[in-house]
Amino acid sequence: MRNIRLTVAYDGTGYHGFQRQHESHGPTIQGTLEKVWQFLTTEEITITTAGRTDAGVHAAGQVVNFRTEIRIPTENIPKAFNSLLPGEIRILKAGTETENFHARRSARWKRYDYQISHRRIPDVFKRLYSLHEPLRLNVGRMQAAALCLEGRHNFKSFAAVGGASKTFERSLYCCQVQEEEDLLRLICIGDGFLYKMVRIIAGTLLQAGKGKLAVAEIAQLLTVKPVQEHKYSSYVAPAHGLTLQHVHYGEQSPWQVYPGLSCAAVWSNSGQLKVDSTRRLR
Secondary structure, three states, X not given: OEEEEEEEEEOOOOOOOOOXXXXXXXXXXXHHHHHHHHHHHOOOOOOEEOOOOXXXXXXXXXXXXXXXXXXXXXXXXXXXXXXXXXXXXXXXXXXXXXXXXXXXXXXXXXXXXXXXXXXXOOOOOOOOOOEEOOOOOOXXXXXXXXXXXXXXXXXXXXXXXXXXXXXXXXXXXEEXXXXXOOEEEEEEEEOOOOOOHHHHHHHXXXXXXXXXXXXXXXXXXXXXXXXXXXXXXXXXOOHHHEEEEEEEOOOOOHHHHOOOOOOOEEEOOOOOEEEOOOOOOO
């Protein structure tokens, strides 16, 4: 059997998340992909994803893999899929991987972006892909708070209840807030993310921007004992502002792939990705 890897883009607005669920809950990305393949080939497959995005979350570079006995040439798979997929989902490319490739376990790091529109009147063309926040925000405070989160920490305070993770330590190689005219872009790059972690980070930084949380308070959340619960996990920003931008499997570090970013990620002599706390946004 071939192990096929797909890069997928989708608008998650009308979908009940990525993971297949009972049809009564509504359509999902996984369920749609599996149904289309079965219609094309009569073969039932199970798709594995790099990240199970929540309902309403988008993806520009989601990665999935599945095993198949069908001999459709790999280069023809995107065209075959796209001929039947709804317009909100597109297969960008396909490739044949080794037997042990796994979309989630083989990933080295991922990039998520969260967009916040802070113009007075909502932009009708960005309303599905950015959170509208008309209040004046202290962007400098948001940027300072974001930098406090870079590094390897216990992110339990930034995990929503209901996740399956049993450990909460993650490496956040880059956490930046960039201002682009009337749009703020939160960029989070890390080796893994907890349930709703990026949305909670976005919501927490918004509280800082509104003057409701001090930078020091946010920094203190990383020193909390794992057994303690915190109200900050309730600061979950809406799903529609979040997009999974990229899943990386190669040997490059984030700041090599994105040279315009000042990330806290470097390579150790052993070839492993680690965090350098001296690399910070100035």
